[in-house]
Structure formats: structure tokens, C-alpha cells
Amino acid sequence: MREIEYSEVVDAVKNMIITTATNLPEDTYDALKEAMEKEKSPVSKEVIRQLLENADIAKNEKRPLCQDTGLAVFFVKVGEDVKIKGGLLKDAINEGTAKGYEEAYLRASTCEPFSRANLKDTLGYNLPAIIHFDIVEGDKIDIEYAAKGGGSENVSRAKVFPPAAGKEGVIEFVKEVISDAGGNPCPPITVGVGIGGTFEKACISSKHALFRDLGTVNEDPEMAELEKIMLDEINKLGIGAMGMGGTKTALAVHIESNPCHIASLPVSVNVQCHSSRHTHITI
Amino acid sequence: MATYNLTTPLTEEDTRKLKAGDVVNLSGVIYTARDAAHKRLVDLIEAGEELPFDLEGSVIYFVGPTPPKPGDPIGSAGPTTSYRMDSYSPTMLKHGSKGMIGKGKRSQEVKDACVEYGGIYFGATGGAGALLGKKIKSAEVIAYPELGPEAVRRIEVEDFPVTVINDTYGNDLYQMGREQYEVKD
């Protein structure tokens, strides 16, 4: 059994939060650059140019890329042969999150659903983090983290279709969600699609699909093909960067699919804005 | 698509020459407010009470910035989604405000109010918080400090880049842009 100090996890998570807030991942930076070259609308081209300049300023001057520094979302794979010494893993992740957000002057954005009271002084700075755990073989802890802003979450949607809806029904649904969203989720976006499973499995899969690096190809050839079709359909909508009209509404569509019940076809669409702040570490 | 350099407060002469799609580099004093602050401001207007700043010719920026680092006037400060202000904006325009900066679609009532009162809805690049924050030279909370990031701030901007989304003629860049680039099978 490998032992990891509680404080080691806290520090690792804290550092992850701080660097992610100011560093646009390379895959996203490159994809935006390519989108700028290919974009046909001069207005959208200028918007994407500003986004690249923004990323340079954020990195060089250590300023948050966006003022919405998000809720902290984690996918954590815990090896069966690891033990945290001195506390619970969940507490360590939350503590690292609060420290990272507060020390780096990031925004505390968690609140109560109805009173809208900010939770920073009661639960902790930007707490609670949203954590999805999985148990795997081995003696390591694998942490994927994303700072997820509100604008793109607000347009995300899920629906359980009858099986007869098929691929066409799913493509139509994805198009409808993105079309209704327009410029609100800060395009150029990445679209995560969860297909199959149960209602909640589809939702979680659509979120996790957003963690995949841009430019990678889906391992399942059928889904890879479907991703291409969806991307093409979305970019035909003409929404463009920040909704100002253009040919590059989405950078990519990522699908995660699961086996499902014979009676249903759940689909979830989770949208990621251009400020796709995510990282991955292994402890 | 023309480019203008404008300084606040804006006059009707300034706003009536702008067309959807024009780029404006804005300088001068503007005010920040989000939903919670808008509600209070509109309540004051309706009660006939004095506002914390002069509405005439004012530009309101829909933003909830990150806390400033020591020595900086403000943190990252990009626009927030504007539709949450839709129910308040017509009243603000009616009482002299001339501009709004945000991101995302507005309601028909807001677009109509822009035509009637000579107001402009500007779009700033969402998620360009570091870049836009740098264009802010000073910031001072002038009302509702208890709202934290949502407090009303008086900020001074220099060449703050915005695009005209809704002009005083009823045009909407979101619609026009999309129609131009939509591919119909």
C-alpha cells in the first residue's frame, strides 16, 4: 500500500488551479490559431485574434484568462493500492481548491441556489468542488481538472430519446442546442456529447468528453465519423466567434458513448467555451 | 464596418452614427453593474430617488471582475451574459443611459428601447478578461460594496474595444452575421 501525504495532494491541487487559470492549454491555443486562419468573417477573425492576445497577456502577466474562473470540476481515478495519510482525499481536493482560488485572486463563484448567497465565508472559497471519483488498479492518483464557467454550462442540455430517434435524432438535438445558444457560450466552443448509459451517465460522459485533447481522434470509428458530421453541421449554422457571424462556431465535437437500456437513448450536450481551462496530473 | 474612437459620456449624435458591426474604441468613465445592482438602480429610478451616478450619456458595463492583485486597479474583467439585464435596460435607457456593454442576445424590448432612446448595445469579447482588464486604468466601488464582484464601480477605460451589436436603427449584428454565414442545405 502506497501512502501519500494529505498535504501533498492539497499542494498539487492548489498549483493546478493557479496555473490553469492563467494558461490556455496548448491544444486550445493551436486550435484557435487554426480557426483564425480559416475563419471567413473579418469580425470573427478579429475576435479570435483578441482571444489569442488575451491568452498571451494572461500567461505573461499571470492574469486570469477570464473573470469567470469557474467552478472547479475534477475527475479523479484513485488506485486501489493508495492511502492518503492524515485525512480524506475529498477534503484534500477541496482544501487545495479553496487555497488555489483564494491565493491567486480568482473569483469565488459558488452560491446557494435560491438565496444566491455566496458560500465563500461559510463553506470555503469557491467550494464545494465538483468531484467525480473512480477506483482503478494501481498505486497512483490521477486527477483531471477543469475550471468550468457559467456561460457555457447555462446552454447545456440533456434529453432521453426513444431508440427510434437514432443518429439523425441525436444530430438534430445537438444542432438545436448549439443553435439556440448562439453567442452566449462564448464561441468558438467545444461540444461534449454523452450518448447512451442512463440519464446521469450521459451527462457525466458529456462533461468528461470535454477533457479530451483537441485534435485527437475518437477511438471508436463510428463515433469519430459522427463527430465529424456534427462538427460540420454546427459550423454551417453561421454563429461564428462570440455569435457575431462566421464559419468557425465550434473547434471540435467530442463524443463519449456508453451501452444503454433497450428502451432508451439518453443524450447530453455539454458546451465548453473557448476558455477551455483544463489540466491533468498524476500523483 | 467602420471604426470609431469615442469618449464618454456619449451623446445622441455619437450613438445615431453607429451601425451594427462597427468597431468602437471607447475611452472615459463607464460604470459596472450586473443583475443585483440593476435591480437596485431601477428601484431607485422608480422611487424617484437619486442614483449613485449620473445616468445621462452613461455607458454600463455588465461585468463581475476577479479581485485585483495588489497594485492593480482591477482583475480580469470580460463581459457577462446580458440577457439577465433585459428587464432593467429599457428603464436605464429611458432615463438617459446611452450604452451597454455585454455579451449575447438581447430581448426585443431592449432593441426597441435602443431605437427609441438612441442607445447602443455593444458586445465585448467574452472570455478576453485579461486583455479587457488591462484597458481599465482605474476602478472605484461607488455603490453596493456588499455585492462583492457585483458592486457598482466607476471605471476609467482607454481604447476599450467593443463592437456594435444593436444600433439605433433596429439592426442586430447577431442576426445579420449569422444570416450571412449560415449554410443552408
Ligand code: SF4
Ligand atoms: S463562457 Fe467561458 S469565456 Fe465566456 S465568460 Fe464564461 S467562462 Fe469566460
